Amino acid sequence: MKYLFIIPLLLTTYFVTVAQGDAVEPDDVLWQELSMRRYSADSTAGAVIIFDNGSSTLASVGARALTYKRNVKIKIFRKDAFDEWANVALLVERGAFSKLKGVTYNLENGRVVKSEIDDNSIFKKRFNKHIDEIKFTLPQVKEGSVIEYSYAIKGDGLPPWQFQYSIPVIRSEYTVDVPVAFILRHSITGLLSPQLLEKKGVRKWTLNNVPAFKAEPLMPNESDYVSAISFLYSLGTWDGINSRMLHDENFWGTINGFPFLKKEAQEVTAKLTDPKQKIIAIQHYIKNHFTWDGTEDIYAADNLKDNFIRKAGTAADINLAMASMLHKAGIRVEMVLLSTRGNGFVRMDYPTTRQFNYTICVAYADTTAYLLDATEKHLPWNVLPKRCLNGVGLVVSDKGYTWIDVNTKVKSRTVVTADVTLNGQGDLQGRLTYTRQGYAAYEMRDDFARKGKTPYMEDFVKNRPWSVLKSEFQNLDDVEKPAIETHEILIKQHGNDAGGFIYIDPFIALKEEENPFKVDQRKFSIDFVVLNEKVYLTNITIPDGYLVDEIPKTLVLTLPDNKGKFTYATSQIGNRLTVVSNIHINERVFMPDEYPILKEFYNRIVAKQAEQIVLKKK
Numbered sequence: 001m002k003y004l005f006i007i008p009l010l011l012t013t014y015f016v017t018v019a020q021g022d023a024v025e026p027d028d029v030l031w032q033e034l035s036m037r038r039y040s041a042d043s044t045a046g047a048v049i050i051f052d053n054g055s056s057t058l059a060s061v062g063a064r065a066l067t068y069k070r071n072v073k074i075k076i077f078r079k080d081a082f083d084e085w086a087n088v089a090l091l092v093e094r095g096a097f098s099k100l101k102g103v104t105y106n107l108e109n110g111r112v113v114k115s116e117i118d119d120n121s122i123f124k125k126r127f128n129k130h131i132d133e134i135k136f137t138l139p140q141v142k143e144g145s146v147i148e149y150s151y152a153i154k155g156d157g158l159p160p161w162q163f164q165y166s167i168p169v170i171r172s173e174y175t176v177d178v179p180v181a182f183i184l185r186h187s188i189t190g191l192l193s194p195q196l197l198e199k200k201g202v203r204k205w206t207l208n209n210v211p212a213f214k215a216e217p218l219m220p221n222e223s224d225y226v227s228a229i230s231f232l233y234s235l236g237t238w239d240g241i242n243s244r245m246l247h248d249e250n251f252w253g254t255i256n257g258f259p260f261l262k263k264e265a266q267e268v269t270a271k272l273t274d275p276k277q278k279i280i281a282i283q284h285y286i287k288n289h290f291t292w293d294g295t296e297d298i299y300a301a302d303n304l305k306d307n308f309i310r311k312a313g314t315a316a317d318i319n320l321a322m323a324s325m326l327h328k329a330g331i332r333v334e335m336v337l338l339s340t341r342g343n344g345f346v347r348m349d350y351p352t353t354r355q356f357n358y359t360i361c362v363a364y365a366d367t368t369a370y371l372l373d374a375t376e377k378h379l380p381w382n383v384l385p386k387r388c389l390n391g392v393g394l395v396v397s398d399k400g401y402t403w404i405d406v407n408t409k410v411k412s413r414t415v416v417t418a419d420v421t422l423n424g425q426g427d428l429q430g431r432l433t434y435t436r437q438g439y440a441a442y443e444m445r446d447d448f449a450r451k452g453k454t455p456y457m458e459d460f461v462k463n464r465p466w467s468v469l470k471s472e473f474q475n476l477d478d479v480e481k482p483a484i485e486t487h488e489i490l491i492k493q494h495g496n497d498a499g500g501f502i503y504i505d506p507f508i509a510l511k512e513e514e515n516p517f518k519v520d521q522r523k524f525s526i527d528f529v530v531l532n533e534k535v536y537l538t539n540i541t542i543p544d545g546y547l548v549d550e551i552p553k554t555l556v557l558t559l560p561d562n563k564g565k566f567t568y569a570t571s572q573i574g575n576r577l578t579v580v581s582n583i584h585i586n587e588r589v590f591m592p593d594e595y596p597i598l599k600e601f602y603n604r605i606v607a608k609q610a611e612q613i614v615l616k617k618k
Contacts, residue, residue, distance in 0.1 A: 034107045036075055042212060046081030049074050049167060050146070055175040056158055058182060068159050070234035071150040073357045074167075079143060085167070086141040088149065090134045091127055102149035104138045117142040117149070117419075128297035128314060128357075129250065129404045139528050156181075157354065160230035161205070162223075163194060169210035174229065177202045187347065190227030191523065205229055218518045220527045221390075223344045238394065242401035248459050251335070252396070254320040255327050265325040275365040277524050280381045283374050286322040289463045292375040296387075298337055298359045302488075315375050316359050322374045323361040332364040336371065336393040336404060346392055348403065351595070360388060362395060362404075371406065378445035382481050383410050386439065386529050407588075411531045412439035416510045422615075424545065426502055428497030432509065433486045441483040445476055455571040466491055495615075502546065502615040506579040510536045511609050512537075515602040522595035532585040540577045542615055549574055550580070550614035559601055563587035563594075566601065570610050581609060 001175045039048040048074040058066045074085050092098075100115035117139060127133040138147040161174035173193075179201065188194065194205040247250045267283045270280045290307075295314035304321060307313035313321070314441075323333045337348045337356040346355050361372045370382050379385065388406055395402045413436065420430030436444050448456050453473075461468055467490040474484040496503040505511075517526075542548070557566040565584045570577065583605065590598055 011068070021060055030105060030112065030146065032104060033073075033075055034112065034144065036077075037144075038077060039075070039168055041209060045167050045212060046078040047074055047076045047085050047167045049165065049169040049172070052163075052169060052172040054159075054161055054173070056178060058178040066155050066158065067152060068155060069150070069152045069202065071148070073146065073148040075360060076093040076141060076145045077143065077149065080142055081167070086145075086147060088133065088138075091131050092134060092153065093130055094132045095518065098151055098153040098469045100136065100149065102136060102138050102153040103147070105146040105148075106140060107144065109222065113140075126295075128295045129299045129301070129316070133581040136215060158231040160228055162226060162228040163205075164190060164192065164210050164213045164227040166213055166215070168212045171206070171208050172210060173204060173206040175202065175204045176231075186229055186231045187350070188227075188229050190225060192227040194227070194229065203356055210420075216519070216522060216524055216526075218526045218528060219524045221341050221344050225524050227612045230350075232350045232352065238351045238401050241351055241353055241394075242396050245335075245337075245396045246398060248299070250302065250316075251320070251359075253337075254304060254322045255570075258321075258324055260305060260308075260325045261303075261321065262328040265329040268325070276368075277330060279326060279331060279363045279365060279370060279372070282325045282329060282331075283372055283381050286297045286318060286325065286374040287377050290318045290321070290374065290537050291316060296343075296357045297338055298353070298356050315373075318374050319359055319361050319372070319376055322372065323363075326363050328363070334395050334397040335364040336360050336362055336390055336395050336406065338393045338406060339390055340387040340523065341390045342387065343390075346394070356394070358388065360384065360393070360406075371404075376442065376446070378442045378449065379477055380410075380438075380442075383438070383442070384408060389529060408530060410438040411533055412443075413437040413533040413535075414440045414510065415535040416508075416537070418508050418540075420489075420508070420534075420538065421541040422495055422502070422504065422543055424502075424543045426493045426497050426504075428489075428491040428494040428508070428540075430489065431486060432489050433484065433593040436483045438451065441479070444483050444485070445479065448473075448476060460487075463479075465493075501549065502617075504540065504613040504615065505579075506538055506539065506540065506552075506610055506613055507536065507581075510581075511582070512602065512606050515606050517595065517602055522592045525592060526590040526595065526598065528585050528588050528590075532583070534581075534583045536579075536581040538579050540579075540613070542575045542577060544575070545618050546615040547618055548577065548613070549616035550612075551577070552613070553610040556606055557601060557604055559587075559597065560594075563590070564598070564601060566605050566608075570613075577613060579613075 005545040052072050053072045054068070056066055056068045066572060076082065076085065090154070100122070104115045117136060121139060122134070122136040123132050124132055136147065141147060158176065158178060163169065163172045164410070192207060192210065194207040197204045197206070207227065210227065213222065215222055243280050260457050265282060268281050272278050272281060289311055291312045293312050293314060297314040297316040300316045300320040301307050301313065304317060307317045308321065323335060326333045336359060337353070338360060340358045343357045363370050363372055372382065372420065373384050373385055373388060376385050384406070391406065391410060392403050393406045395404050415435040417433045420428045422428055451459070457468065457471065459565045468487050469490060470488040472486045475481040476483060491508070494504065549572050551572065552568065554570065555568045559565065563586050565586070567582045569580045
């Protein structure tokens with residue numbers, strides 16, 4: 001499933017349908033499209049967008065005065081393209097008229113068969129307070145099909161346009177017929193430059209033969225890097241937005257309103273005097289009372305009490321309810337508008353709330369500000385979800401707006417300790433302990449809670465030649481402490497016996513099996529999201545009758561400015577071998593010009609961790 005286009009408008013339900021399987025007389029162009037077996041400019045592509053045409057026209061001044069139209073035709077080559085391109089999802093504002101048409105063309109027994117979309121293939125559901133998600137599926141799609149769909153929407157805002165996708169585009173064009181006075185400025189992103197043709201105030205941007213966008217490992221949100229154009233269709237200011245949010249009943253009105261939350265706040269903080277402890281207690285209460293429904297939003301529900309009673313809500317419902325309780329407990333609060341990592345970076349020079357899709361809370365204990373989110377039950381109290389860590393946020397306050405860096409000092413830290421004994425047949429047996437902190441602990445707890453113990457353990461040993469004899473879990477319900485899991489394990493024939501020698505891989509777990517960075521050059525920045533640390537320590541007791549013939553040498557690697565460090569050390573005391581590996585990533589974002597040295601850093605880690613210990617029979 002692919003959100004082909006995200007627009008600040010609405011898609012509702014007026015659909016034209018016909019009987020399926022009608023034969024039609026095709027033109028020469030359609031015959032050529034149906035006869036295509038691959039796209040010559042990119043033979044690896046599972047599909048190609050033949051054309052993608054869009055237009056926005058402002059015919060008058062007033063509500064819903066702008067008409068947006070889009071027409072897309074796609075050639076499908078392989079089955080693996082069906083799900084992403086024959087199933088379409090749109091995020092659009094509700095409240096405007098629109099229409100949708102869709103058709104699939106197939107060659108069957110020398111005839112072109114046309115199948116049109118019907119109502120049963122179209123679904124609409126609430127995405128958040130102002131946005132609906134519309135999904136539709138093109139019918140009878142096969143390898144070799146040509147699909148085409150179009151829709152028209154009435155709205156207020158001038159939508160952006162995306163020229164580039166994960167498959168090639170033969171031709172993409174976007175026409176804007178809006179008086180110049182209504183467009184303050186536009187912004188073009190990506191590495192490609194569309195051609196602009198302007199005639200009598202009508203502007204058309206065109207890109208031909210657009211290559212597929214190739215995502216790179218650990219890159220920020222793709223939408224910030226694909227070739228696209230966006231518009232500021234507003235003369236607003238951040239001061240104006242701050243004022244408007246303060247007067248919005250579904251935003252700041254939630255903090256001042258809903259008096260039933262005052263009683264809840266009083267009960268939760270009844271025995272507390274320290275402001276910080278009050279903040280922790282209220283956030284803990286909200287986390288345990290509400291379940292996040294997965295919806296990202298900046299406005300709370302009209303009747304928050306209903307959500308409170310059913311104990312579920314959007315991110316805005318949850319975080320504004322928390323802010324309201326904090327406010328009623330005498331804690332100074334502000335709200336921060338965010339664009340999540342999946343929604344793209346915030347443009348500080350574009351004053352519009354359409355950039356934001358999430359809100360968190362700022363709570364003050366004396367002069368210390370704490371950024372709070374209560375959607376994730378398995379995160380420590382003052383740690384934000386990774387989706388929130390996307391640069392800057394707009395602080396909405398009765399003291400005026402400000403910008404704030406939304407970041408974290410919390411790491412993802414995993415320590416694995418193995419204490420095992422090797423026998424003469426190459427079997428390892430002993431104890432393996434995982435200690436996780438920060439985001440690593442959150443991910444483990446969340447995984448365990450979603451699956452349950454038995455499926456979690458099934459996945460733990462999947463594709464591993466392990467027998468787990470006993471397992472113990474600690475602190476899973478106390479998110480302020482490290483999450484610890486300990487396993488008694490037996491690994492048959494872990495050591496390879498070869499003519500009086502035993503070759504041992506000292507890494508039972510936490511091994512970098514391959515370099516995540518494979519291409520020679522990097523176009524985009526590398527974003528680890530949070531700082532990372534992986535520590536592996538193993539003690540191996542070797543069997544009687546063997547001595548160490550070869551052991552990996554100590555190695556220390558350091559990236560420039562200490563942005564990363566790898567240490568590897570081995571030692572031997574009697575029949576006991578110790579191997580320690582430690583990988584630190586001390587910088588969240590690396591620029592493309594730093595890529596070669598980062599790639600080599602991981603090359604050497606992978607090579608070092610692949611080295612084996614060699615034992616020789618006496």
